Amino acid sequence: MTNKELGIVDCLCPNVILVDAYQRYKEVAEQTDAHVFVVFTEQGELMGLVTERQAALFPNRIFADLLLRRQPPPVDNSVPILSTLNRMEQDSVNHLMVVDGKGQYVGIVSRLSIITALVERERDLRKDLEHLLLDYRRELENRRIATAVFEATSEGIMVTDAKQRIQLVNRAFSKTTGWAVKEAIGQTPHILHSGKHDEAFYKQMWDCLQETGAWEGEIWNRRKSGDIYPEWLHINAIRNDQGEVRYYAGVLSDATHHQEMRARLHHLAYHDALTGLPNRQLFLDRLTQAVAQARRDGDSLALLFIDLDGFKEVNYTLGHLVGDKLLCQIANLLQSAVRENDTVARLGGDEFTVITQTGTDQTGVITIAEKLLSTLTHQFNIDGHELFVSASIGISRFPEDGDSPEVLLMEADNAMYQAKAIGRGRYHFYSASGHNRFVEKVQMSARLRQALAEKEITIAWQPQVDMATGSVVGMDALARWSPDGKAVSPDLFITLAEQTGLINQLGEQVLQIAAGQAAAILAEYPRAGTPLSFAINLSPFQVNSAGKDRDTDNLADTMLGILTQHGLPTNVVELELTETAVTSHREGISDIFQTLGDAGIQIAVDDFGTGCSNLATIKQLPVHKLKLDRSLVMDLCDDPTDREIATAVITMARALNLKVVAEGVETEEQAAILRTMGCDIAQGYLYSRPLPMTELRSWLAKQAD
Known part of the structure; x- marks a missing residue:
């Protein structure tokens, strides 16, 4: 302690009068809180203590006199605090000098300093105790949490000592194993042995535990x-500070539901989630095995590729939920129609396959194909909707058509497309010639896509003539494509565009060209009275896709935007659609026609008389013309039935206040008959073949002369 801490004012000489010391004390008392003086000789020898009270009571004494008569002996600094307090009681003093073992002065101790030290020590002890209590409470709470987790966890826990005697288990252990806590304590894990593992298994487990301190794996228990x-x-393994194993802690969980989940995941990985049939992956695996077995046994097999006809229309019109239910019913029918050892799979969408071991009998394959087609010729009642579907089946055989699963699948797929080409609801065996045609079709599709990108499509105009006056009243725009200078039939490439989803792009490109050229014709060849009309074909697929997506405004806006772009008046534009497209009941299609009609565009029904007409629907739409199909015009001179049909169409058109245009007029005799029937307009080679723009200009110039 410092002198100030001991209450010492100063070190004084022994000859100082107390009154002077006391006076000095009073001068500094307010600032130092001094209560005792330490007295040394001039040589620095310690003489003793003089208290404030002594200085006040004996003002005329000198320090030396007081010290010699009233000085208590000093206390050794090694004496305990309580002994020092006892000395102060015995000597009736409040202060004692403190010396070291050699008798050298080291300081002063007072009752106040001792009490202060004790209070501070008690305060420190109290803080330490509070920290200990807080740590204890935390540890106690952690133990409670650990115990709660131990009991609440869904995994079983078993703790054994180093000799594998069970010391502790939780409720999940009892629930999993059936052994109650009291029954398990003191036992060994041997009570769980199933007998399904040999000694080598357990040896490997314990070797791993000794080497790494842990083991994890699947085990069969009882x-x-x-x-x-x-x-x-x-x-x-749980070890002590010396590295010795004290306990083994095992965490276990019943893997039964995990195995069920693995089985479920395995099933989902190899089976179609909707129908439960084998999916593409499992199908390819089974096809590979079937080919290997047939090759090994010198046997044959057949692969049937099944594609539903018209299924997409079900999805479009009734929604995917109805379509999914239909697929499930079809999957069940297909499975019931084949033998138990045959494989029915769903590759995706509305495509199914059947793998069948047939021996060398082609008749057996035909029987299966016909049975499948017959099975699917079935009325399906789904959510109140009566649905009818058919299928096209392509067939490839091993080893005749291919010796690998990939080749067989490709060939069956090609054969299926050949079946669709000759008429839906049929089966077709793979043939090399058919494959070549399919390859050509694929190549042509790619070439058509490139032609659209590079704007290679052109149009030719075929004039339409008023049959009463012989004057030109309109032009029919016909798409043309001539890759490498060789013309491709419009029926071929337009159908191809419809099948490959390119029809919207093709239709928009034709409309762009036709609108630009029609505007130029109007500017170059003005005429008094009624202007020329310009007929542009619109594919049913364009209309159906817009009706399906209910994007009617987009289709109409696109067409009107193109006409505006080229400055072509809407009242000279005539859109030609087949009667099937016009009379379709798809939601949204009527809105398309109405929007276009309100804009002034006229609608002509193409190929009229070849389909199933719905006059009530035609009457409600902005239809202005009916086009008599060329198949009816061709045999007008020789076939009375065609004449009767043509007469009926023209009569009906007049009743509906519609004009009739006859297509494919090639002879004067045909034209005379049509005039007699009252036909309004004709087009065909009798008047002009379809002309490109350069030739059309010359032709129109001659007509003007």
Whole structure:
């Protein structure tokens, strides 16, 4: 302690009068809180203590006199605090000098300093105690949490000592194994042994535990009831500070539901989620095995590729939920129509396959194909909708058509497209010639896509003539494509565009060209009275896709935007659609026609008389013309039936206040008959073949002359 801490004012000489010391004390008392003086000789020898009270009571004494008569002996600094307090009681003093073992002065101790030290020590002890209590409470709470987690966890826990005697288990252990806590304590894990593992298995487990301190894996154990079950077990060795094993802690979980989940995931990985049939992956695996077995046994097999006809229309009109239910019913019918050892698979969408071992009998394959087609010729009642579907089946055989699964699948797929080409609801065996045609079709599709990108499509105009006056009243725009200088039939490439989804792009490109050229014709060849009309074909697929997506405004806006772009008046534009497209009941299609009609565009029904007409629907739409199909015009001179049909169409058109245009007029005799019937307009080679723009200009110039 410092002198100030001891209450010492100063070190004084022994000859100082107390009154002077006391006076000095009073001068500094307010600032130093001094209560005692330490007295040394001039040589620095310690003489003793003089208190404030002594200085006040004996003002005329000198320090030396007081010290010699009233000085208590000093206390050794090694004496305990309580002994020092006892000395102060015995000597009736409040202060004692403190010396070291050699008798050298080291300081002063007072009752106040001792009490202060004790209070501070008690305060420190109290703080330490509070920290200990807080740590204890935390540890106690952690133990409670650990105990709660130990009991609440869904995994079983078993703790054994180093000799594998069970010391502790939780409720999940009892629930999983059937052994109650009291029954398990003191036992060894041997009570769980199933007998399904040999000694080598357990040796490997314990070797791993000794080397790494942990083991994890699947193990078969036995419940108390005797049931054997799979268990996922994780064991950890718990060591003391010396590295010795004190406990083994095992965490176990019943893997039965995990195995069920794995089986479920395995099934989903190899089976179609909707129908439950084998999916593409499992199908390819089974096809590979079937080919290998047939090759090994010198046998044959057949692969049938099934594609539903018209299924997309079900999805478009009734929604995917109805379509999914239909697929499930079809999957069940296909499975019931084949033998037990045959494989029915769903590749995706509305495509199914059948793998069948047929020996060398082609008749057997035909029987299966016909049975499948017959099975699907079935009325399906789904959510109140009566649905009818058919299928096209392509067939490839091993080893005749191919010797690998990939080749067989490709060939069956090609054969299926050949079946669709000759008429839906049929089967077709793979043939090299058909494959070549399919390859040509694929190549042509790619070439058509490129032609659209590079704007290679052109149009030709075929004039339409008023049959009463012989004057030109309109032009019919016909798409043309001539890759490498060789013309491709419009029926071929337009159908191809419809099948490959390119029809919207093709239709928009034709409309762009036709609108630009029609505007130029109007500017170059003005005429008094009624202007020329310009007929532009619109594919049913364009209309159906817009009706399906209910994007009617987009289709109409696109067409009107193109006409505006080229400055072509809408009242000279005539859109030609087949009667099937016009009379379709798809939601949204009527809105398309109405929007275009309100804009002034006229609608002509193309190929009229070849389909199933719906006059009530035609009457409600902005239809202005009916086009008599060329198949009816061709045999007018020789076929009375065609004449009767043509007469009926023209009569009906007049009743509906519609004009009739006859297509394919090639002879004067045909034209005379049509005039007699009252036909309004004709087009055909009798008047002009379809002309490109350069030739059309010359032709129109001659007509003007």
